[in-house]
Amino acid sequence: MSGTVRTLLPAYAAALESTRELTGPPLFAAELRQIADALPARRAEYATVRRVARACLAELGVPPAVLVRGADGAPRWPHGTVGSLTHCRGYRAAAVARTRDADGLGVDAEPCAPLPARVLAQVTSPVERAHLAELAAARPEVPWCRVLFSAKEAYYKVWYPVMGCWLGFDDAEVEFRPDGVTGTFVVRPVSGGARRVRRADARFDPVATGFPALRGRWAADAGVMVTAIAAPAGSLPRPVRPPDPRPAQAGRTATGTLRWAQ
Structure with missing residues (x-):
């Protein structure tokens, strides 16, 4: 290993x-x-x-x-x-x-390749797409859209065990701070997700939970992109709402596959 x-x-x-x-x-x-x-x-x-x-x-x-x-x-x-x-x-x-x-x-691993266009539209906000365009202009060799997807997956894996409810791709935004071969990013919850109608509670606001923005790191090697986030002890809130009553929704990506299927 x-x-x-x-x-x-x-x-x-x-x-x-x-x-x-x-x-x-x-x-x-x-x-x-x-x-x-x-x-x-x-x-x-x-x-x-x-x-x-x-x-x-x-x-x-x-x-x-x-x-x-x-x-x-x-x-x-x-x-x-x-x-x-x-x-x-x-x-x-x-x-x-x-x-x-x-x-x-x-932690999340993905192929080091761009996302299909239809998936990119599902997992990013207009703000993120503008950010990705700037990054691509500066470092076109990095599949930034895939790193963004992976960063949100890593964030979800920290979110769900604490909050016990589904978090949509439009419920969080990623900002990158590129730095050589490896880089850092911040994922933060945002309000007003466009696809919130898919939730059991359409009024749910991830910002109101008090769950914080979290910093992570990414690296690419041998055709694989890896992202990782660590939340130090005492940094995350206790759950502020009961678990989502639709557990089948709790671990699904925008592509319909189980995020947790590990």
């Missing part, structure tokens, strides 16, 4: 990645049940990202633990820890921290 993702997170987080499938140790019975009907490629993907996660837990001195998805699709972490999983073609990664150090972690 290598560690590009580790460079994007604070020292208190254990973060590892793998560019090949790992074959041991065996999965727990509960994990095997979750993928009993999956295709071989999906089973290998599921198993590898959990083996990477357990290696992260071991770095923190936490014994191997069952890492199954809950009813909402989000992975369940051992008591006293927070974490995040991600995978895309040829890449698996995990990050874990103790709750004494972090309120949340979010």
Whole structure:
């Protein structure tokens, strides 16, 4: 396992990645049940990202633990820890921290390629599209739209375990601060999302929750784009509203795929 993702997170987080499938140790019975009907490629993907996660837990001195998805699709972490999983073609990664150090972690990996135009229109605001145009003019070799998509995914992975409700792509905006090969960004909640009608509560305002803007980092290497966000302990609010009554909506991207399907 290598560690590009580790460079994007604070020292208190254990973060590892793998560019090949790992074959041991065996999965727990509960994990095997979750993928009993999956295709071989999906089973290998599921198993590898959990083996990477357990290696992260071991770095923190936490014994191997069952890492199954809950009813909402989000992975369940051992008591006293927070974490995040991600995978895309040829890449698996995990990050874990103790709750004494972090309120949340979010990591996301995407192919280092532009988004389809129809997806870009769904996941960005006019302000963001103007920002992306400026960035593309300065550094055209970077697929900024894909980095933006990934940054919002990472933010959602910090948001959802705390707030327990769906956050749309139009409920947050990203601002980049490019810096060489790696860079930083800030994701902040915004009011007045244009597609809020898809929510169970159309009056929901993410800004009013008190959930903060969060800074993250990104890097591109070997055809993969990785984003990471760490929320230090004490930086996030307690949930201010009950969980979204439509759990099936809680983890869906603008493309209709499960964000949490880890």
